[in-house]
Amino acid sequence: MAMRVWERMHAQLDAEKPSTQADTAQVGGRGVLLVPHRKAGAGEDILPPDYQRLMKIVRDAGGPVRGKDVGVELDLEVEVKGRLEPLRGKLSKLAGRGWLRKLPDARFQAAP
Structure with a gap:
């Protein structure tokens, strides 16, 4: 069992290499959306639509935003x-892949 989990995780990590388009991978029999790492010259249009919407909300805020502020904009x-x-989690994923910056006070802003 542990070996199968390790093999799936290893395959997913291999599939998460920077790309110019969003891909999906199979994890536990389910399709998982992979957000690409930000590369020079790559636009936000390569992100999945829900991540593009998050990017727009953060950019339109004009400064750092809390997750709660983004949630209000999404009517959550x-x-x-x-x-x-x-x-x-989605905001942190965008920050981890270079699309956003996560500040020490847990607010997010668009990466330069």
Whole structure:
């Protein structure tokens, strides 16, 4: 069992190499969306539509935003415990791949 999990994780990491388009991979029998690493000259149009929308919200804010602020723009129930965790995960993924910057106070802003 552990060997199969390791093989799937290894295959996913190989598939997550920087690319010019968003791909999907199979993990646990489900399709998983892969967000590409930001490369010079690559536009936000290579991101999946929901990530493009997040980028637009952050850019339109004109400065650093909290995950809760983005949730309000998306009409999420921000007061419900745990509702923002998937959103924060997406914002963190964008930051980890170079699309956003995550500041020490957990706010996000568009990368230069």
